[in-house]
Amino acid sequence: MGAKILYNLKGIYRMLLPRAIPQALLRSKIQAIFTLDRATLETIALRVAHYHKLNSHFSPQPFALPSHKPVRDTIVPPHFGALRDNKLTKEHSSVYFYDSYEWTRYFPDHFVWNYEFSDVNYYLSSPAITKTRPIHSARGGAGDSACSDKSAILRGGLAHYRPDKSLRPPLENANFSSTILESQSGFTKQTENKTTALESTFEKTEKMDSSPNASFLSSRVSFARVAIHKSANEDSRSGDSASAEFVDCHAVQAPLAMTENNAENKNAVSLEKVDSSDEAKNLTNSAENSRILELESGFFEPRKEIRLECLSTQRGDEIHDSSPKAESTTTTPAQENSILLQLEKHRHFSFIHDPIPYDKKRDLLFFRGACPQEHRSRFLHQYFSHPLCDIGHTGAPSEHPEFTTPKVPKNKHLHYKFLLSLEGNDVASNLKWILGSNSLCIMPKPRYESWFMEEKLEANVHYALLDDDYGNLDALLEFFTAHPKDAKEIIHNANTYCQAFQNPRIEEACNLLVLRKYFYLSDQGDLSPDERALLGL
Incomplete structure (x- = not known):
């Protein structure tokens, strides 16, 4: 009960604070994002690409809203309004206002948007901000156009995920702003040696797991077989995880995303600066190896992965092919129209x-x-x-x-x-x-x-x-x-x-960049060169 009261008080405080104050702070908040380390920036870019899958321009506009409750998995027109009209009303639960206003208050009052505040279990006819959306690939259909290669999705997070080469991740862009590259420190030679050794270990481990997923057997015949791929160092478990932001359960623990404390103390780590063109090449090479390693932080430890093969009598004993080849690389426009923001977070993120x-x-x-x-x-x-x-x-x-x-x-x-x-x-x-x-x-x-x-x-x-x-x-x-x-x-x-969802600085960056991308693609605001490079726009 106390947490709910505090949540409401924060929402009321933001509502009473003149909008001119957060609007004046937006530029500095965006600039602060680019002081984060490269691995964290990459993670943010991948998350924003997942939440906001569109990369083409669109125009928010009013629609005739249905008079009845939307039907699950149908296509429905979203609501429309100006940000100045995003107020506490009886039309929607207060949590949608509090959580959306936390971020929309940073943007000009005259900006307009489409939005859908409810339990959204249907598709939207136009790009709109929403809390939830259908997973189009939930039953073996089309996958995430930005992140569809299932074999490359890290089971503990997305810190080093690389999509298909035809879908170039933002940080692999050769035009990645030199200001970002110059502001990020390079690796020392000693670090590069460690990187090579660990990348080699990772590649070997990944090859062990490269075979297609074994076919599931009917649960009426045999319940389960468990194959546990152990890493070379069993004792690594004793020091793992409590501080980790993202983990690749195939082999190694990924870099800890920078928290507010270690962001402020980042100067404690001494790194050499390198030429920005070399950095761009390094980023591209890292894409080839599917890893960027920040070893100065020292958060890599071998992991074990559990493979539980149990099955599934899904819908009349129909066997679902979960291999990477079974995943499509396209999404429907209706699914892409649902742009996720962190809404109703007191209930869902407690x-x-x-x-x-x-x-x-x-x-x-x-x-x-x-x-x-x-x-x-x-x-x-x-x-x-x-x-x-x-x-x-x-x-x-x-x-x-x-x-x-x-x-x-x-x-x-x-x-x-x-x-x-x-x-x-x-x-x-x-x-x-x-x-x-x-x-x-x-x-x-x-x-x-x-x-x-x-x-x-x-x-x-x-x-x-x-x-x-x-x-x-x-x-x-x-x-x-x-x-x-x-x-x-x-x-x-x-x-x-x-x-991975408990670092306030990263959550703030993702929420703001989702809206920055929305208003940029709807031709209402511009992005800095750094933002366009980060988001691949």
Whole structure:
């Protein structure tokens, strides 16, 4: 309750502060982004490219809005307005105003935009700012046009992901501003030697995992086989992760994104400056090797990866091909029109401290939540009386009187090893804090995504994959009860993924750049050369 009060007070304070003050600060905030280290800038660029997939110009405009509630997975026109009219009203929940106004207040009052403030489980007919959107590739369809190569997506984060060569990442651009390159320090010779050795280690490890994913077997025949690829240094686990922002679970831990403290103390690391043209070549070469290593920070340690091959009776035993070749490299315009901003963050981004070790938790699946949707209701009917489940409906008693149970405080959920996350109207609100806990998240493959980039979560790497028909739940619970080490590996990967969204400086940069890109492409504002280079525009 106290956190909610503080959240509202911050929103009211921003609302009462004259807009001229944050508008005067925008330039300095953008300039501050480019004082971050190169790996962090690259991460920001990749995240912004994912949130805002459009690179062509468009014009925000008013539309005739539907008189009925939008239907899931249909195409719907968004709302329209000027930023000066983004106010606290009864039309939308206050959280959408507070969270959007936190960033729109930095921009001129006369700028106009399309937006959609609600649980958006449908597509938009025009480019608009929104909280959530359908994951077009959720069932083997088209993938993310900027980040579709599944084999290259890092399971702990995106710090070193490289898309297809035909889709040049912003920081591989040869025209990358010399002011950025000159402001970023180069590697020392000693560092370069370490880099070569570690890149070699990475390449060897990556080759081990280059074969296509093994075909899944029917869960009615065989539940699971677990293949654990161990790194050469088993003892590296003792020093890993707590400080890591992004992790490549294939082989090495990626650089820690710069926090506010180490950003202020960046001069403590002595690095040599190099010619900007050489830096541009180095960036291109790094793209070839799919790695840029900031070894002066020393955050690289070998990792283990769990491969859990369990399956899936997805929709009539239809086997889903999850190999990289099965992923398309195109997106529909309607999917690209949904531009993500961090909205309703108090509910969706309230991570939790879990003091209970996994081994001390109860061997049960726990869930409490409102279940008006068909897919949630179906789970209740199937497993409410299951001996390994403690689940219940906490919404209106009239919806499921036979399944209605009292609400349970969030910290009481942490007493259970297995926590169920089911999407509601769009994304599951409990997903983030579950992945940040010491419990194993069990859920189907997500259909919708938010600022949390649910599309990038890897099944059986960040969470245990539950079939769409929930038919493999018994096998999942039995397997992970018998294999706690494997459960803890997945939990570790999930924790690391969550850490990537907990640096306020990076979150601010991403939110501002998403809007900067939106207003630039809608011909309402310009970008600096540094921004255009960073965003590939």
